[in-house]
Amino acid sequence: MDEILVIKEKLSSIIDPSTTQTLAENDSIKHVGIDENNTVIMIIEVGEKDQNTTKQITRDIAKVVKLDLGYAGVKIEFTKRKLRNKEAKTLLIASGKGGVGKSTVTANLAYALTRLGKRVGIIDADIYGANMPKIFNATNHKLMGDANGKIYPFEKDNIQMVSTEYLVDEKRALMLRGPMLGKVLKLFFEDTLWSEEIDYFLVDLPPGTGDIMMDLKNFTEDAKMVIVTTPQESAAHIAIKAGYAAKDLSQDVIGVIENMSYYEVNNEFHYIFGKDGGKRVADELLVELLATLPITKYDKIIAEETEMPGIIYLNLAKKIIKLL
Ligand SMILES: Nc1ncnc2c1ncn2[C@@H]1O[C@H](COP(=O)(O)OP(=O)(O)OP(=O)(O)O)[C@@H](O)[C@H]1O
Ligand SMILES: [Mg+2]
Structure with missing residues (x-):
């Protein structure tokens, strides 16, 4: 048998005390190599990187590698296990034109999903115009990192969020060149x-x-996309283009959301920005028009659960759960 495979096999029943599972169960052995001095080099993923854990595993591994297998030495690099749920689904919220309400829809959808008992994480990937912190009223937040350069997301109302705004000084726009984006x-x-x-x-x-x-494709291969538009002809026109462009990149578009569709007073609907732009985009892209959202007051960015448009967002969330 291959030398590396033998090492892996012999280490498979060693227990990670931070998870109480074996290295095999956790699929913890990320790399095994042997250098010119006959020293075994390894990367081991652990639940927690505390001293207790790393010391115990180092001792157990050294015993097998040096005493049982006769190698000169062992060098272990520990990494902390990524906490991302592998079953988690990803939804991209896109648009053609700017300012049509992507961020507003993203935040409200997060609340609606949370109200339905789901746990949501928001990635504010608007590198140049991040405004999720503003919507969450958390512009002063500072991202905390751990010793290994991992960051903790901001959390409010059970929703977790990261934003590019947290990576730069306040009020300074983020100037990222292409490669930085990745x-x-x-x-x-x-x-x-x-x-x-x-x-x-x-x-x-x-x-x-x-x-x-x-760049997104590298990280979220199986993500689905919704396209937000307003009813306006100009917005719809660009939304269709964006939809086709997404499809060209083999991005799965699952629906369209029309925002600022109407203004309602005393049960009268006023179609201020025209009508049916969203439907036109959906028809053109052969997908469902998932929701039409009213124009709301500027100080009601996050909708109440029991009022409009909170109720529409709940229905939208239910549809999206089904579609993902
Ligand atoms: N249904 C709505 N009724 C009233 N105002 C809205 C509505 N949706 C969004 N807005 C407002 O319109 C502005 C733009 O919305 P938002 O930031 O969500 O759009 P966006 O598509 O994310 O913009 P950008 O392209 O700049 O990222 C914000 O001031 C927001 O509060
Ligand atoms: Mg935005």
Whole structure:
């Protein structure tokens, strides 16, 4: 048998005290190599990187590698297990035109899913125009990191959130060049200590479907996308283009959300921005129009559960649960 496989096999029943499971059960052995001095080099993923855990595992591994197998030495690098729930679903919230309400929809959808008992994480991937912190009234928040450069998401009302705004000084726009974008996405998707319980990741995208879409593919291969538009002809026109562009990148578009559809007073509906733009986009892209949302007062960004448009958001959330 291959030398490396023998080492893996012999170490498989060693227990990680921080999870009380074996290295095999946790699929903890991430790398095994043997250097020119006959020293075994390993990367082991652990539940917790505390001294108790690393000392015990080091001792157990050294015993097998040196005494039983006769290698000269062993070097172990420990990494903490990523907490992301592998079953979690990802929904991308996109648009053609800017300012149509992607971020507003993302935040309200997060609340609606939470009200339905789901655990939600928001990734504010609008690299240049992040405004999730503003919606969550948490612009002063500072991201906390652990010793290994992992970051903890911000949390409010049981919703977890990360934003590019937290990576730069306040009031300073983030000036990221192309290649940086992938790094930020890696940080949010792979190096953020999300709750293990998260069922849905909502990704608030910048307007348009450009570079970021390509980068996203590296992190969320099976993500689905919804497109937000207003009823306006100009917005719908660009939303259709964005939809086709997404499809060209083999991005699965599952529906359209029309925002600012009407203004309601005393049961009268006023179609201020025109009518049926969302339907036109949905028809063109051969997907469902998932919701039409009213124009609301500026100080009611997060809708109440029992009022409009909170009720519409609950229905939207139920549809999305089914579609994902
Ligand atoms: N249904 C609505 N009724 C009234 N105002 C709304 C509605 N939806 C969004 N807004 C307001 O419109 C503005 C733009 O919304 P939002 O930031 O959600 O759009 P966006 O698509 O994320 O924009 P950007 O492209 O800049 O990221 C915000 O001030 C928001 O409060
Ligand atoms: Mg936005």
